[in-house]
Amino acid sequence: xxxxxxKEYTPANxxxxxxxxxxPLPRLVYNAVGAGYPxxxxxxxxxxxxxxxxxxxxxxxxTGIILAMHYAANAQVAFATxxxxxxxxxxxxxxxxxxxxxxxxxxxxxxxxxxxxxxYSSYKAPREMIWLLGVTIFLLMMATAFMGYVLPWGxxxxxxxxxxTGLFGAIPLVGEPIQIWLLGGYAPDNAALNxxxxxxxxxxxxxxxxxxxxxWALHIPGSSNPTGVEIKSESxxxxxxxxxxxxxxxxxxxxxxxxxxxxxxxxxxxxxxDNYIEANPLSTPAHIVPEWYFxxxxxxxxxxxxxxxxxxxxxxxxxxxxGSILLWFILPWLDRSPVRSGHYRPLFRKFFWFGLIPAMxxxxxxxxxxxxxxxxMLSQLATAYYFLHFLVILPIVGQIEKPEPLxxxxxxxxxxxxxxxxxxxxxxxxx
Amino acid sequence: MAxxxxxxxxxxTGETGDGIRRRDFIDIAAVSAAxxxxxAVLYPLISQMAPSKDVLAASSTEVDVxxxxxxxxxxxxxxxxxxxxxxxxxxxxxxxxxxxxxALRDPQTLAERTQEGHEDMLVTxxxxxxxxxxxxxxxxxxxxGEFGGxxxxxxxxxxxxxxxxxxxxxxxxxxxxxxxxxxxTTIQVG
Numbered sequence: 106x107x108x109x110x111x112k113e114y115t116p117a118n119x120x121x122x123x124x125x126x127x128x129p130l131p132r133l134v135y136n137a138v139g140a141g142y143p144x145x146x147x148x149x150x151x152x153x154x155x156x157x158x159x160x161x162x163x164x165x166x167x168t169g170i171i172l173a174m175h176y177a178a179n180a181q182v183a184f185a186t187x188x189x190x191x192x193x194x195x196x197x198x199x200x201x202x203x204x205x206x207x208x209x210x211x212x213x214x215x216x217x218x219x220x221x222x223x224x225y226s227s228y229k230a231p232r233e234m235i236w237l238l239g240v241t242i243f244l245l246m247m248a249t250a251f252m253g254y255v256l257p258w259g260x261x262x263x264x265x266x267x268x269x270t271g272l273f274g275a276i277p278l279v280g281e282p283i284q285i286w287l288l289g290g291y292a293p294d295n296a297a298l299n300x301x302x303x304x305x306x307x308x309x310x311x312x313x314x315x316x317x318x319x320x321w322a323l324h325i326p327g328s329s330n331p332t333g334v335e336i337k338s339e340s341x342x343x344x345x346x347x348x349x350x351x352x353x354x355x356x357x358x359x360x361x362x363x364x365x366x367x368x369x370x371x372x373x374x375x376x377x378x379d380n381y382i383e384a385n386p387l388s389t390p391a392h393i394v395p396e397w398y399f400x401x402x403x404x405x406x407x408x409x410x411x412x413x414x415x416x417x418x419x420x421x422x423x424x425x426x427x428g429s430i431l432l433w434f435i436l437p438w439l440d441r442s443p444v445r446s447g448h449y450r451p452l453f454r455k456f457f458w459f460g461l462i463p464a465m466x467x468x469x470x471x472x473x474x475x476x477x478x479x480x481x482m483l484s485q486l487a488t489a490y491y492f493l494h495f496l497v498i499l500p501i502v503g504q505i506e507k508p509e510p511l512x513x514x515x516x517x518x519x520x521x522x523x524x525x526x527x528x529x530x531x532x533x534x535x536x
Numbered sequence: 537m538a539x540x541x542x543x544x545x546x547x548x549t550g551e552t553g554d555g556i557r558r559r560d561f562i563d564i565a566a567v568s569a570a571x572x573x574x575x576a577v578l579y580p581l582i583s584q585m586a587p588s589k590d591v592l593a594a595s596s597t598e599v600d601v602x603x604x605x606x607x608x609x610x611x612x613x614x615x616x617x618x619x620x621x622x623x624x625x626x627x628x629x630x631x632x633x634x635x636x637x638x639a640l641r642d643p644q645t646l647a648e649r650t651q652e653g654h655e656d657m658l659v660t661x662x663x664x665x666x667x668x669x670x671x672x673x674x675x676x677x678x679x680x681g682e683f684g685g686x687x688x689x690x691x692x693x694x695x696x697x698x699x700x701x702x703x704x705x706x707x708x709x710x711x712x713x714x715x716x717x718x719x720x721t722t723i724q725v726g
Contacts, residue, residue, distance in 0.1 A: 167581070174584075175584075189588070193589040193590040193591075195584050195586055195589075197584060197588070200580070200584060354570070
């Protein structure tokens with residue numbers, strides 16, 4: 106949607122006029138990320154991470170297409186072609202390290218994006234659809250990242266493939282046939298490697314499609330903001346360009362400095378040395394863990410060690426792990442507090458900072474640790490809190506909490522009083 | 537940005553007397569830095585498609601030429617492409633030398649296309665200079681074309697006994713790669 110005061114695109118010359126009539130692409134861009142998109146004036150740097158996630162998706166697609174030019178998805182040569190990329194291909198080391206660390210940075214910025222969504226309740230009406238599409242993107246990302254990690258065909262690739270497809274083996278009755286079907290064999294081999302490569306190539310474009318829907322859905326209500334108060338008048342907004350293109354550009358610069366530091370100086374810091382050993386179906390590495398971005402969910406998977414009634418522990422772990430993310434799909438209907446921003450929700454804030462965040466950190470640490478005490482018990486406690494937080498605490502807090510007074514408008518939140526904001530047309534907003 | 541400068545007052549834009557805004561410096565500096573950075577990124581993206589180190593490492597070939605009899609030719613492989621090594625008969629050498637160079641499409645003498653002391657040893661790429669097919673004439677019994685050298689069946693280019701284009705669409709003579717005689721019987725190509 107567009108606010109009535111949104112600037113309208115006016116083609117500057119004959120060519121853009123022609124284009125605007127036949128294919129109004131410049132108009133689309135102008136209204137999406139140009140001066141034609143009014144955005145709340147009070148966005149903090151937490152609103153940078155959507156653009157950063159988009160950047161890392163593009164980076165992954167570009168470096169990924171290049172890697173695919175030099176890689177061969179065949180169990181005989183996959184490991185060797187990966188080393189070929191590192192040693193023979195011009196700048197191949199840069200492409201591969203940028204791709205591997207790009208995956209990590211993609212997850213970092215997406216986690217911060219989700220964190221922003223949790224704290225400021227970006228999932229609440231009228232933005233439920235944006236949130237649902239976002240969770241879908243996150244699930245697709247996880248699938249893509251997992252399959253990509255299998256491609257170098259090192260020890261961690263192989264055993265990761267075996268363990269993760271083993272999750273499907275937990276499904277009662279049909280589990281084992283499904284696992285064999287997924288792998289195209291009894292263990293990961295050529296068939297599995299080839300289909301993972303094919304899907305790893307396909308899914309990023311599916312993600313890109315969902316990103317377009319995500320942004321489309323965003324432009325209907327417009328961006329949320331740190332106060333959670335909806336836009337009331339023009340003085341609450343700034344045009345996206347130049348104000349937020351510059352702000353996002355600055356954030357991108359900072360992100361790229363951190364990213365290139367990792368690529369150039371610590372390229373393997375987030376990987377596992379075992380993955381530089383070629384896949385060996387006869388020997389499991391002593392300590393296998395997934396990539397860091399899966400650790401919290403891996404901890405939930407391993408937290409279930411005892412059968413419950415007739416449900417085996419293995420199945421419980423799998424249900425809990427998938428459930429921990431799937432439950433985000435109903436989050437907009439679990440948290441019924443009419444106040445969006447955690448900034449004005451004292452009780453929610455306590456549970457958020459002293460409950461959910463510590464639980465996530467504990468799960469993260471336990472997921473990367475060996476499956477022994479005290480990590481098992483800690484991940485059980487954290488898993489219990491995690492589900493309690495979303496399924497019980499959030500709905501109750503929304504009912505009993507007395508929120509702090511909200512500002513009348515974004516302008517009042519920024520300037521102290523909205524009257525000040527009703528200025529002449531030439532007032533220069535927040536220079 | 538330009539449009540705000542038109543309506544806004546100097547106090548709000550930091551505009552100096554001559555119409556230059558202070559912020560212009562930052563705008564130009566930031567956009568230039570991003571532009572130079574973007575161009576720098578293009579270099580590895582383009583360079584990665586050039587031959588990789590293993591391909592370059594395999595780009596020289598040794599050929600033993602001792603067994604080639606006058607009138608015979610062998611095919612070798614250089615950079616994954618066919619290489620013709622041909623020992624000319626005295627008649628073929630004479631025929632090549634008798635051809636008036638000025639009338640050729642790509643004027644070169646036989647001496648310019650061979651090495652001193654080995655004028656009967658013609659080393660050329662087996663790649664037609666028209667569109668890259670392998671010409672006939674190197675193996676026993678193949679058609680040698682109207683000029684007794686090589687004949688490309690794809691589009692009908694005829695090469696003479698010195699591998700020079702004489703008739704047909706090819707623009708230049710068969711390429712003579714860089715090579716040296718490492719001994720009387722061995723050449724190193726590339």
